[in-house]
Amino acid sequence: CGRELEPQRRGRRQEYDLWDTAVHGFRETEKSRRSEASRAIRQRVQAAAFSPGQTLLSSVPVLDLEPRGCIKPHGDCIRFCGAAIAGLSLLSPGVVRLVHTREPGAWLELLLEPGSVYILRGTARYDFSYEILRDEESFFGGHQIPRGQRISVICRSLPEGIGPSEPGQTPPAC
Template identity: 45%
Template sequence: MLKVLTMRSIIFSRVVTIVKRLRQSNIVHCRLRHVSNVSSDLIAPTPADHFLSFCEEFDDDSRLKFSRDMVIVDNFVSESEEDSMMDELKPVLKEMHYEFDHWDDAIHGYRETERLKWSPKNMQIIERVRRIAFPSETSHIPLVHVLDLAEEGFIKPHIDSVRFCGDIIAGISLLSSSVMRLVHEKEKSKCVDVLLPRRSLYIMTGTARYDYTHELLNKEMSIFKNEKVQRGRRLSIICRNMPLK
């Protein structure tokens, strides 16, 4: 029980850190509002939530917990920054072919690589992700995961293994908007669709990281709040921290 309480305390403190860093970076986010310096309601959804669509099975407490642990930062990178990152990745990706199977059958229509060194301009973007999404004492996984999903590609439901990464996953969405669906691992009736706008950053931690499977919907199923999302080729730049001991 003590171990569980300690883990919850660590997760909450890291969520608080994320919000503080977002505010210090002057990033405006329509879902975040300051409630209390000590309350667990530090992060709460506003009535006009643009990025989350909950099924009816979510009660208010579940909505609050999920909204606290799944943060979307719209327009995290500019158009020129998106172009800069793509210019660096194009020579690498053009030598690769899209794959339509995966070693654990989790991804369809993809090509991927990991990158340690970036141009100075793009490294500033990676450092901005790490500065905002992770506490300062974080041990980062040095290699940044680059996942290029074809227009017809999709990612099947899964939970990232705790053997390979820690409690925070942060990803930039490039080239296309998309819809991520999360389903509670034990309570299958509880699901939420998350809109990931082009050039946004998503930060998953806490219950969104550990208690829900997440998947990226295919082109035909990419509908958010009854509106079709024009999903094309999507490239994500994903930063993770080292597995927790």
């Protein structure tokens, strides 16, 4: 899966602010054509994360986060994002922090190892902000988690009532 993504990553500049300034130090591409092995992996992720009736974004966003990059605390807009998101973590571990939007004392940190899949849906999706910690903040269980380059292959459901998208189209604010 990682080797399949390499040609798309080469030659693309790192960006330092996404449209909503949530992501810093990244490259984003979309993968609409996949090898048979990648399709099988995506189907396994989708089977675990999404219910059979959910409409999914047809292309697969690939977020390439540089070692010094981060995803700042943010939440997704329910108007443009479906009920679930799943990501396959590649290359480097990362620590994700979820903080309840109305009760900041209620928070959770998770270690995302390479090869792990994270799934956010329901309350975790809409009632918590989430972030990928900067390298200097990446601690888990009292140990520093050194960050290298990190790739997330992301699968998203679309909001109810929105049909499948064309490759290259993403919901406006997801």
